[in-house]
Amino acid sequence: MRSADLFREAIGLLPGGVSSPVRAITPYPFYTCSAAGAYLETVDGLRLLDCCLGYGPLILGHAPAQVRTAIEDQLARGWLYGTPTPTELELAREIIADHPSIDRVRFVSSGSEATMSAIRLARGFTGKTGIVKVEGGFHGAHDAVLVRAGSGATTLGIPDSAGVPDSTVARTLQVPFNDADALEAVLSSDDDVAAFILEPVLGNTGLILPEEGYLEDVREITRAHDVLLIFDEVITGYRLGIGGAQVRYRVTPDLTTLGKVVGGGLPIGVFGGRTDIMQLVAPAGPVYQAGTFSGNPLSLAAGLATVRWLKEHREIYDRFEEGTRAIEEVIDPRLGSFVRVGSLFKHFFRIEPPRDYMEAKQADTLAFRRFWERMLMRGVFIPPSQFETNFLSVAHGDAEMAHLEAAYQACLS
Ligand SMILES: *Cc1c(COP(=O)(O)O)cnc(C)c1O
Numbered sequence: 001m002r003s004a005d006l007f008r009e010a011i012g013l014l015p016g017g018v019s020s021p022v023r024a025i026t027p028y029p030f031y032t033c034s035a036a037g038a039y040l041e042t043v044d045g046l047r048l049l050d051c052c053l054g055y056g057p058l059i060l061g062h063a064p065a066q067v068r069t070a071i072e073d074q075l076a077r078g079w080l081y082g083t084p085t086p087t088e089l090e091l092a093r094e095i096i097a098d099h100p101s102i103d104r105v106r107f108v109s110s111g112s113e114a115t116m117s118a119i120r121l122a123r124g125f126t127g128k129t130g131i132v133k134v135e136g137g138f139h140g141a142h143d144a145v146l147v148r149a150g151s152g153a154t155t156l157g158i159p160d161s162a163g164v165p166d167s168t169v170a171r172t173l174q175v176p177f178n179d180a181d182a183l184e185a186v187l188s189s190d191d192d193v194a195a196f197i198l199e200p201v202l203g204n205t206g207l208i209l210p211e212e213g214y215l216e217d218v219r220e221i222t223r224a225h226d227v228l229l230i231f232d233e234v235i236t237g238y239r240l241g242i243g244g245a246q247v248r249y250r251v252t253p254d255l256t257t258l259g260k261v262v263g264g265g266l267p268i269g270v271f272g273g274r275t276d277i278m279q280l281v282a283p284a285g286p287v288y289q290a291g292t293f294s295g296n297p298l299s300l301a302a303g304l305a306t307v308r309w310l311k312e313h314r315e316i317y318d319r320f321e322e323g324t325r326a327i328e329e330v331i332d333p334r335l336g337s338f339v340r341v342g343s344l345f346k347h348f349f350r351i352e353p354p355r356d357y358m359e360a361k362q363a364d365t366l367a368f369r370r371f372w373e374r375m376l377m378r379g380v381f382i383p384p385s386q387f388e389t390n391f392l393s394v395a396h397g398d399a400e401m402a403h404l405e406a407a408y409q410a411c412l413s
Helices: 003-011 065-075 086-098 111-126 180-189 214-224 244-248 297-312 316-330 365-377 398-411
Strands: 032-036 039-042 047-050 104-108 130-134 172-175 193-198 228-232 255-259 269-273 337-341 344-348
Touching: 047 398, 065 297, 086 104, 086 269, 086 297, 104 111, 111 130, 111 193, 111 228, 111 255, 111 269, 130 180, 172 180, 180 193, 180 214, 193 214, 214 228, 228 244, 244 255, 316 337, 316 344, 316 398, 365 398
Parallel strands: 130 172, 130 193, 193 228, 228 255
Antiparallel strands: 032 039, 039 047, 104 269, 255 269, 337 344
16 A cells, blocks of 8 residues: 555544654655665555664664664564563673763663653652753653743743643743853752753754753853752764763763663663762662663664674764765755764754754754655655754665755755
8 A cells, every 4th residue: 555545544543643743744754665775665666775874872873783783683582571681781881881871770671761751750859849851852742741832931830731730840940051050040040850851962843952051151150049950961972972972072961861772773771860869769779760671672682783883883973974074065955954974964954053942943844854755755755843863873874875965965955
């Protein structure tokens, strides 16, 4: 069956026809039947160069041999035990060695679960209730972080979703990204804040980089106010390099959340941090956290194979930077702004690169939509939103990069 027909049936089975909202492309999404390397194959017989990569996890591309072997090896030995496994020690050791902020980790099953648990832990550790997040920062789809940008930095949270009680998010405060003064203002006027959670590089509003000194400033300000600093590195972890944003920008948070790449394409989330904080997590301490699928053997095997490969091939991160620079060079700067870091890149239909959510929202989304369609016609799949970042993988070789450069040049005109 073709994509249009499948989607017509899906509408009667799944809300909006999909399992996650961003997949609902109008008039209908394409359906994928297989994937290998840098390419998706659709049920309509198209072969698409994939720069969405499952929204980030697939840094080695689709079905890479080393991850597949690790999964198959685990599959043959069963895939859920309900007991500890040796693999969780191996992946924990790698993560702890790679991240200056992490001395202990807890494995969970998604990035959302990781941030939800990290926030609970921060509240348990500090005995305070408020959290501050960044406008446009995304930390998964749970209640406490589903809050839209308020009209001012200290405006109380207004839920971004029906079904989230105002009371649940009343203690979720917002500040603009790249504005350390706004954070200082909130924390000086409110002494009941447990944590400031942010993506050190915003990857869910297109792509927005921290300005020089911003992350250092938030580190100092949070420390001065006894507020825990949580880096949500679900996208940036193992994407900006080994050790993610905290190593790249040399700023050490109190807690870190990981996901996506660290599961090698299978479901995973991780939260970790200083021993004195992490020792509060059950059963070591009173902050409850549990999951049937936590530390599931398949995700750990895939994640471990991915992380080990990356650590043995660190030069790949330079290749990513060269790749995204080459794309930037073919684009006429009068057509918008191009933002890139590591294997992340995004073209904004806005002449200056945005420095926060409000500026990102000024981008011309209709122009993006036309561009997205033209890219698809040229065989390139990028995430269907101006506010999602694009990704490269190790499987994007010279031919793929040449294709991508030509596509950007042709479609942005
Ligand atoms: C994707 C993402 C999440 C949520 O992870 P899931 O595995 O989809 O629950 C959280 N934080 C950031 C920064 C993300 O990009």
